[in-house]
Amino acid sequence: MADPGAARRPRSEPSAGRAQWTRPAGGRGRRGAPTGLDNLVHHRIRLGIVSALAAAESLTFNEIKALLKTTDGNLSVHARKLEEADYVICTKTFDGRRPRTEYRLSATGRRELGRYLTHMEALIRATRDTLGR
Numbered sequence: 001m002a003d004p005g006a007a008r009r010p011r012s013e014p015s016a017g018r019a020q021w022t023r024p025a026g027g028r029g030r031r032g033a034p035t036g037l038d039n040l041v042h043h044r045i046r047l048g049i050v051s052a053l054a055a056a057e058s059l060t061f062n063e064i065k066a067l068l069k070t071t072d073g074n075l076s077v078h079a080r081k082l083e084e085a086d087y088v089i090c091t092k093t094f095d096g097r098r099p100r101t102e103y104r105l106s107a108t109g110r111r112e113l114g115r116y117l118t119h120m121e122a123l124i125r126a127t128r129d130t131l132g133r
Contacts, residue, residue: 040085041116045070045078050087050113053105061101079103087112 041047048068052059059067065075082088087109091102105113 037119038112038116040081040087041112043078045074046082047116049075049079049082049103050105050109053088053103054110054113058102058104061103064103082109 041050045068049064052064052067061072061075061079064079065072068075079088079090083090085108086106089104089106091104093100093102
């Protein structure tokens, strides 16, 4: 015989004395990055691009490619995402007949990199504090 009260009870009732995990407000971002992290900057190649540009006034496409040891296509895709978000400024010129693509970090990119680094430092401090227990 079916339990008449079953339809009214929640599907999974917490067990007595057992901690329940709840997702924090906002949960996780794209691909599992903790909430609060800038997912645009969090990717390895994009973080490399904005970090390199933060240390230099400007860098060419080939300079960034050599620094990050990546391919033309990979760098192009990630640089375009940063450019579309106004984190970097891309200038295309010619050096004689050779095309020259140069990147600079925008004010928005510099601000967002600073926010990202502050957030990562807080995560590192919080994690380090748990290791001493």
